[in-house]
Amino acid sequence: MANTVEVSSNIWNWINTSVQVPAAVREKFEQWRSGEKKPTFSQLEEFSRKIHVPIGYFFLERQPQEQFKLLEFRTIDSRQLQDPSRELIDTLRQMESIQEWMRDDMIAGENEENRYVGSLRGKKGIAELAAMVRETLSLPSDWYEAVKSGAESFRLLREAISSVGVLVMMNGIVGANTHRALDVSEFRAFTLIDAYAPLIFINAADSESGRVFSLLHEFVHIGLGTNSLFNAREGETAFVRPEETLCNAVAAEVLVPRRVFCNVWENTAGIIKSRVQELSKYFNCSQSVIARRALDEAYITEKLYRELIEEAIRLAKETMLAKKARSGGGDYYRTLLSRIDHRFLQALDASVQEGKTLYTEAFRLTNINRVNFDKLLEKVQGERV
Numbered sequence: 001m002a003n004t005v006e007v008s009s010n011i012w013n014w015i016n017t018s019v020q021v022p023a024a025v026r027e028k029f030e031q032w033r034s035g036e037k038k039p040t041f042s043q044l045e046e047f048s049r050k051i052h053v054p055i056g057y058f059f060l061e062r063q064p065q066e067q068f069k070l071l072e073f074r075t076i077d078s079r080q081l082q083d084p085s086r087e088l089i090d091t092l093r094q095m096e097s098i099q100e101w102m103r104d105d106m107i108a109g110e111n112e113e114n115r116y117v118g119s120l121r122g123k124k125g126i127a128e129l130a131a132m133v134r135e136t137l138s139l140p141s142d143w144y145e146a147v148k149s150g151a152e153s154f155r156l157l158r159e160a161i162s163s164v165g166v167l168v169m170m171n172g173i174v175g176a177n178t179h180r181a182l183d184v185s186e187f188r189a190f191t192l193i194d195a196y197a198p199l200i201f202i203n204a205a206d207s208e209s210g211r212v213f214s215l216l217h218e219f220v221h222i223g224l225g226t227n228s229l230f231n232a233r234e235g236e237t238a239f240v241r242p243e244e245t246l247c248n249a250v251a252a253e254v255l256v257p258r259r260v261f262c263n264v265w266e267n268t269a270g271i272i273k274s275r276v277q278e279l280s281k282y283f284n285c286s287q288s289v290i291a292r293r294a295l296d297e298a299y300i301t302e303k304l305y306r307e308l309i310e311e312a313i314r315l316a317k318e319t320m321l322a323k324k325a326r327s328g329g330g331d332y333y334r335t336l337l338s339r340i341d342h343r344f345l346q347a348l349d350a351s352v353q354e355g356k357t358l359y360t361e362a363f364r365l366t367n368i369n370r371v372n373f374d375k376l377l378e379k380v381q382g383e384r385v
Helices: 009-018 023-034 041-051 055-059 069-073 086-108 126-137 150-163 208-224 242-255 258-266 272-283 287-296 302-327 332-339 342-353 359-366 370-384
Strands: 167-171 177-181 189-192 199-203 228-230
Touching: 009 023, 023 041, 041 055, 086 167, 086 177, 086 189, 086 199, 086 342, 086 359, 126 150, 126 208, 126 242, 150 167, 150 208, 150 342, 167 332, 167 342, 189 208, 199 208, 208 228, 208 242, 208 287, 242 287, 258 272, 258 287, 272 287, 272 302, 287 302, 332 370, 342 359, 342 370, 359 370
Parallel strands: 167 199
Antiparallel strands: 189 199, 189 228
């Protein structure tokens, strides 16, 4: 008979309250928790993989203290973030590993600290801050007129943000595990501040327009030099910190300049809802941003604003479902490329070629194998030709 392992009741109780145990192993888990049976080491290994909890946790006497400073910077008060999902925790760990690698690589290469980090701190006025963001990204005030869709806006902004030394990562799952989806209701994006390698992570489960707004919101946070966990829902106003209101306002001003908005609104005919739809297309942003602009300018009431937000949420969900139905799985390599900051990928490849980083480490950081790693590099290089 295989030897069994003694697990502290504190650990079983922590798992019961903090971890989602799959139905397939729930009965066995309850037998272990009650003491009716004890697991073998191999059973614990399998169980740890199923619930995505490190095997070492089972040998602790007290529940693990998983402290992530980033969770203190949540946008709104949320029970989900008092008990973050394993998916969020593992994504945070992965991004911290990438940021640590990039920071070490930049220091080894004698690069200077990123000048944008904290550069907005102490500045006043939404218009001034928005102008500084546009200047940093080399964006004209009417940049939105040169793009035709939310996806194109996101690509343009992502490339501009990456070019000023900010890592922009994106995924809708944990690593490469398609069975571990990220929940957009738990978080839409987050920012990890670092003097050398500031990082923004975008939840790809969000809508195209949602990603655009989150990207700008997080970029403002980097300018303020503060970490951020953006979990605000569409139209959310109950923010924990005034800084979140500021970041939202600056992001909105970059997307939809107030002066231009007022002029276009007053010269657009039709009922309110049709105006919101029309301006959403004009500025290539979500209807939620336009509705908020209209509310701030007293063009609509709070009641109508809430109605417009509900409508915007419904349309966004329908659009995403329709897109998934049309995609048929999509282009595999294009999806992989969308997850990884291209500057990071190229720096990682250069380090591997110079013998400073092992291939195994490169594969761990990117969650891809040797064949896909080489193909992704070919595609990135092809885009720059």
